Amino acid sequence: MTAQTDKPPVSPIVTRFAPSPTGNLHIGGARTALFAWAFARKHGGQLILRIEDTDRARSTPQSTQGIIRDLQWLGLDWDQGPGPAPGSCEKWDPYDRDSQLGPHAPYFQSQRHEAGIYDKLIQKLLDSGQAYEDEDTVRFRMDKDIAFNDVVFGPINIKAADLEDFIIRKGEKGGRLPTFHFAVTVDDATMGVTHVIRGQEHLANTPKHAALCDALGFDRPQWVHLPSIMNADGSKMSKRDKAKAARKAAKTYTDEHGENAYNEMLLQSHPEPMRFFDTGENRPSTFTSTDFLEGRTDSAMYVSLICNGLGITPPEIEVDDFNRSGYLPHILLNYIALLGWNPGDDTERFDMQFLIEHFDLARIGKKNSQFDRAKLAKFNAEALAEMPAEDFYCILIDHFANYHHEYLDKLNYAGFRTFAAAYQARSQTLDSPAQLGRFFVYGEFEYNAKAVKKNLTKNDGEGLNVLREFRDELASCNDWTADTLHSLIESFVEKHQLKNMGSVAQPLRVALTGSAVSPEIGPTMALLGKEAVLNRIDRCIKTVSP
């Protein structure tokens, strides 16, 4: 083989992720970032993070911070751009030029505009007659047919008749900033981006970008448009889904308890963490709770207050929602990588190293995909169950410190270890134990009628009798550990010739938890403690006895 027959040297791959900071990082954005990241990493290229804040009214610094935080949580790193944020980012300012890394800084379009990057090129277009002034804006002439190739969707041809001149520089009310179309084209070209990987909503804009590239004398990049991620009902996943869910719950609550109770509930609700509603809304809200109820606003603040006050979880839409719900970042990534891409064999569970090795743009599909929470949950549950117990304990305690502090307060540290062990195999998310194990922390539960009937009152109170007798055994137990308690039940079963462990365990469960479901009965009693167990049995017998 001679040097001539070798492939010509390919220029290094440069991809970019270019969010506009108008809210938290959306799950679709996360997949776009993941694919851009994986492609760059696979080819030893560069990933640029560029912030497209040409919309002065909607862009917020909090959103930029939130997006960076979410990317970091996911473990996606970039080679050029703002940040990454240091461990404690309270005083860190991503807009600070010194904190931006890379040869093409700044990476904020607002700052690039201030540097005159866009105006210079707009003037060029004006001078050559390819653009013209229209009122106080500048428009680009679209008078040619455009053909381009999309890596995913293939060749696309658009006739000049279907294209219109479009604004490349906004007027006074837009601060005379470049529009997205102009800024994105200029930046991708000047930053040396070889592959523009983005959502398919941009496919229809691409003729504009191609024409602009041609007019400015830039090489056109490879365009890679990704199909959309939809809800289970086929609608597009959006932030509004959270507001919808909250509104539905709030309406039900108001119908049952009245509007005063609704407002009272909001007053009592303390959203946690604060960042839940801290992003994307930099204007003080003038909307009332009634406005939210009646659909005049989708304010994230009300979503947060309602969900917290009513104890419901809105559907996870943004990356931070998945974090909050207790999904593992690499599992989320694994799952969304499968939406529109696959390695070509039956492998579904993989780590990021595998993704990097196998990622291939040619294997990206064209079809929109529906987000299947059940499958994600299964992936997550499996990953949680497979973790070493100590690791699970550590991340669980971390999660609970953030979101369910009361569990740490009521269970002591040793107790929390037992708690974690009891729920490791039963948890779909890190939040699951908080729902499943509420009874450990809150004793004033109601008894499930079906469970009571089946396990206590049936057959003339057979279960209740067992409970009464076994209470005495427990009262005289001096070694209150899971193992001892387990043996105690075993010998009790044998002594009284009962059918099986369940004859004792089930009545106990109902007395201790109000339901027929709990972790193993030994650890459950051990964690509850002798006093609470005896008290709960007494309360149960008193409440349930005919």
Next chain:
RNA sequence: GGCCCCUUCGUCUAGUCUGGUCUAGGACACUAGGUUUUCAUCCUAGUAACACGGGUUCAAAUCCCGUAGGGGUCACCA
């Protein structure tokens, strides 16, 4: 509505470019059975798809045309 794009089990998908190996494979969900003190886990089995209609061909999930359905876009938002 114009333009562009898409269409395999309920869902994510393999297979389509290079027609035969596809009586269409896997995963999640679902159903049944087993294990278990409950739940969960785990094990075993099962149900289930080429949108429709025409072509081309010895042969079509795979190629062509049409129809239907879905998505995107038509902003001084990105």
